[in-house]
Amino acid sequence: MKTKKILLAHGAGGRLSHELVNRLFLPYFDNDLLRQLDDSAVFSSGKAGRLAFTTDSYVVKPLFFPGGDIGRLAVCGTVNDLAMAGAKPLYLSAAFIIEAGFPEETLEMVLQSMQEAAREARVKIVTGDTKVVEKGAAEGLFITTAGVGVVPEGVEIQSRKAQPGDRIILSGFIGEHEVAVLIARGEFSLKGEVKSDCAPLNGLVEAMLETAPAIHSLRDPTRGGLATVLWEIAGASETGIIIKEDDIPVKSEIRAVCELLGFDPYYLANEGKLVAVCPEGAAEKLVSRMRSHPLGKESRIIGQVVKENPGRVLLQTRIRGHRILDPLSGEQFPRIC
Amino acid sequence: MEKVDEAGAARRRLEEIALLADRPLRLMEVCGTHTIAIFRTGIKSLLPSKIELISGPGCPVCITPQKEIDRAIAYGRMENTILATFGDLLRVPGSGSSLYEEKTEGCDIRVVVSPLDAVKLARDNPEKRLIFFAVGFETTSPAIAFAVREAGRQALNNFFIYSSQRLVPPAIRALLSGKKTRIDGFILPGHVSVIIGSHPYAFIAQEYGIPGVITGFDPLDILEGIQMLARQVKEKRAEIEIQYRRVVKPEGNALALKVMEEVFKPARASWRGLGEIPGSGLFLQEEFSGRDAARVFPLELPDPGEPPGCRCGEVLQGLVGPPECPLFSRVCTPDQPVGPCMVSSEGTCAAYYKYGR
Numbered sequence: 001m002k003t004k005k006i007l008l009a010h011g012a013g014g015r016l017s018h019e020l021v022n023r024l025f026l027p028y029f030d031n032d033l034l035r036q037l038d039d040s041a042v043f044s045s046g047k048a049g050r051l052a053f054t055t056d057s058y059v060v061k062p063l064f065f066p067g068g069d070i071g072r073l074a075v076c077g078t079v080n081d082l083a084m085a086g087a088k089p090l091y092l093s094a095a096f097i098i099e100a101g102f103p104e105e106t107l108e109m110v111l112q113s114m115q116e117a118a119r120e121a122r123v124k125i126v127t128g129d130t131k132v133v134e135k136g137a138a139e140g141l142f143i144t145t146a147g148v149g150v151v152p153e154g155v156e157i158q159s160r161k162a163q164p165g166d167r168i169i170l171s172g173f174i175g176e177h178e179v180a181v182l183i184a185r186g187e188f189s190l191k192g193e194v195k196s197d198c199a200p201l202n203g204l205v206e207a208m209l210e211t212a213p214a215i216h217s218l219r220d221p222t223r224g225g226l227a228t229v230l231w232e233i234a235g236a237s238e239t240g241i242i243i244k245e246d247d248i249p250v251k252s253e254i255r256a257v258c259e260l261l262g263f264d265p266y267y268l269a270n271e272g273k274l275v276a277v278c279p280e281g282a283a284e285k286l287v288s289r290m291r292s293h294p295l296g297k298e299s300r301i302i303g304q305v306v307k308e309n310p311g312r313v314l315l316q317t318r319i320r321g322h323r324i325l326d327p328l329s330g331e332q333f334p335r336i337c
Numbered sequence: 338m339e340k341v342d343e344a345g346a347a348r349r350r351l352e353e354i355a356l357l358a359d360r361p362l363r364l365m366e367v368c369g370t371h372t373i374a375i376f377r378t379g380i381k382s383l384l385p386s387k388i389e390l391i392s393g394p395g396c397p398v399c400i401t402p403q404k405e406i407d408r409a410i411a412y413g414r415m416e417n418t419i420l421a422t423f424g425d426l427l428r429v430p431g432s433g434s435s436l437y438e439e440k441t442e443g444c445d446i447r448v449v450v451s452p453l454d455a456v457k458l459a460r461d462n463p464e465k466r467l468i469f470f471a472v473g474f475e476t477t478s479p480a481i482a483f484a485v486r487e488a489g490r491q492a493l494n495n496f497f498i499y500s501s502q503r504l505v506p507p508a509i510r511a512l513l514s515g516k517k518t519r520i521d522g523f524i525l526p527g528h529v530s531v532i533i534g535s536h537p538y539a540f541i542a543q544e545y546g547i548p549g550v551i552t553g554f555d556p557l558d559i560l561e562g563i564q565m566l567a568r569q570v571k572e573k574r575a576e577i578e579i580q581y582r583r584v585v586k587p588e589g590n591a592l593a594l595k596v597m598e599e600v601f602k603p604a605r606a607s608w609r610g611l612g613e614i615p616g617s618g619l620f621l622q623e624e625f626s627g628r629d630a631a632r633v634f635p636l637e638l639p640d641p642g643e644p645p646g647c648r649c650g651e652v653l654q655g656l657v658g659p660p661e662c663p664l665f666s667r668v669c670t671p672d673q674p675v676g677p678c679m680v681s682s683e684g685t686c687a688a689y690y691k692y693g694r
Contacts, residue, residue, distance in 0.1 A: 005438075007441050015671075019672070188449070188454070315379075317556070319380070319556045320348070320379075322379045323692040324692055330671070
């Protein structure tokens with residue numbers, strides 16, 4: 001038997017990441033809050049009401065890409081995890097692991113970008129930490145942020161709350177973040193002007209909750225993409241999900257990159273999009289409210305929750321056939337032809 | 338965006354297919370991109386049950402024998418070496434490891450989309466040797482040939498090729514002469530045929546009496562290809578037709594064929610599942626032997642054979658479907674693939690696992 005090793009694919013956010021968390025982490029840390037495996041843990045804190053708490057580490061190559069950088073990502077990602085619990089994000093921590101020799105000027109650019117993102121999201125970075133490691137022990141800069149937020153009364157958002165009949169709403173075009181980073185990496189001789197969608201979604205979520213406080217589930221389709229979060233919602237709620245290819249907005253440049261590399265847009269990471277699951281009766285109104293927000297202009301209903309095939313996500317294709325959308329297996333690699 | 342009634346057009350084609358097929362038809366696609374497109378677009382879920390689509394040896398990753406993967410891994414482990422290759426080869430398990438695991442372990446393995454990227458890597462890293470693990474069919478061979486010439490033009494002495502390239506028509510011949518499976522028609526590859534044209538497939542119709550249609554990759558293309566095959570069968574014709582007319586010419590692409598012939602020569606090569614097939618591999622011409630990794634670095638490696646229990650070989654010949662393999666979805670999954678058909682995103686088993694179950 002071979003010694004099991006952590007592979008890069010364990011960090012890709014797909015099935016292997018899940019398997020690792022369930023097999024290694026959960027048995028040690030197991031508790032009711034963690035077991036829900038949602039983007040944030042929500043718990044009561046006496047008079048202060050319910051708090052949401054989350055953390056995330058950021059490693060991205062290159063550190064700067066069109067539409068964002070590691071700093072903006074570190075703020076938005078954690079803010080968005082809080083927002084996906086319906087929380088109003090308040091405070092963040094930021095811990096930096098810096099490789100010796102890293103230019104101070106570059107660090108300052110990252111900090112400035114974090115400041116801007118925090119201002120946009122109306123959160124404060126109130127505590128932090130800095131560690132410097134030997135050259136080669138880290139690649140440039142890694143950032144870990146944690147965040148707390150308050151969950152308004154009456155808001156109960158969890159993946160497991162999706163119910164048959166609910167509508168699934170997507171807030172805009174998918175795939176931009178991952179493609180922007182791929183192009184910036186210069187790896188596949190890709191060229192093009194794709195910007196990451198990296199943005200704090202708490203303002204959009206706030207507006208959504210004013211219109212439809214009964215939203216059942218909210219997720220941001222980051223690593224693993226739309227397909228993987230829908231699969232997680234289907235699994236947690238023991239329902240099936242059907243979405244329509246015709247209704248899922250993918251920009252032509254993203255489609256072109258997918259065709260070139262053999263990628264599937266449903267598995268590409270986003271950093272400024274969300275998926276909402278809400279009761280049928282509230283869906284139309286919610287979509288029109290989302291469309292009036294700058295980060296939700298392209299919002300639309302892309303499918304619904306059903307009783308059949310619990311745990312499965314089915315895609316109805318353009319020619320009205322269907323296929324199963326499984327979670328991402330490892331990373332997507334470009335195909336030969 | 339233009340609004341085309343794709344669903345309506347698809348429905349009409351499906352109705353015609355149902356009318357044309359007056360008996361059960363087994364059609365084989367010999368191109369991994371077709372396999373993927375068929376699953377991604379849900380065509381199988383729409384076809385009448387009398388049309389059975391089976392996947393042939395059309396995924397370059399799937400047919401590459403394990404010993405060649407092992408050799409690429411051994412090259413990747415050499416000091417001062419960058420091993421460059423196409424993305425889907427990374428996960429293919431060799432007998433003890435995969436390029437992906439080697440990359441995790443620190444070997445310098447790079448994914449390239451175009452062979453010219455490998456030339457650039459060689460130029461940018463003059464202190465290292467670059468070995469390009471060249472896998473693929475006629476679609477990619479001209480670009481690889483061009484890269485070899487380009488490396489020569491730039492006088493890059495550190496650029497080597499480990500060639501595992503294969504040719505499609507000899508494999509189809511081997512499959513047919515084995516007579517192990519009934520095939521009523523071939524959905525022939527679109528991209529490969531852009532290069533080689535339709536003539537190299539003539540033997541399928543002339544010697545074996547089986548129709549073939551060179552088909553594109555849009556769902557409507559594929560449905561039309563199936564429709565054309567069903568019509569040939571109904572009319573008792575066996576011809577090689579071209580559905581993908583907007584890019585495929587009967588004579589192929591003369592320029593691409595010329596550069597391919599200048600740099601490579603066909604020779605006997607082994608295929609997973611099909612064994613050794615004469616004239617089915619492409620290797621560097623004598624003139625370029627100084628860039629031939631297999632010659633310059635002749636490592637002695639044992640032949641590991643195929644993984645026990647794995648039926649990829651039979652899957653590749655259309656003899657069994659993935660669910661008939663005892664390992665499928667139990668031991669062999671996209672996360673922990675045993676056989677190559679599960680590894681490649683184009684592999685029959687992976688496609689079946691992801692989209693079809």
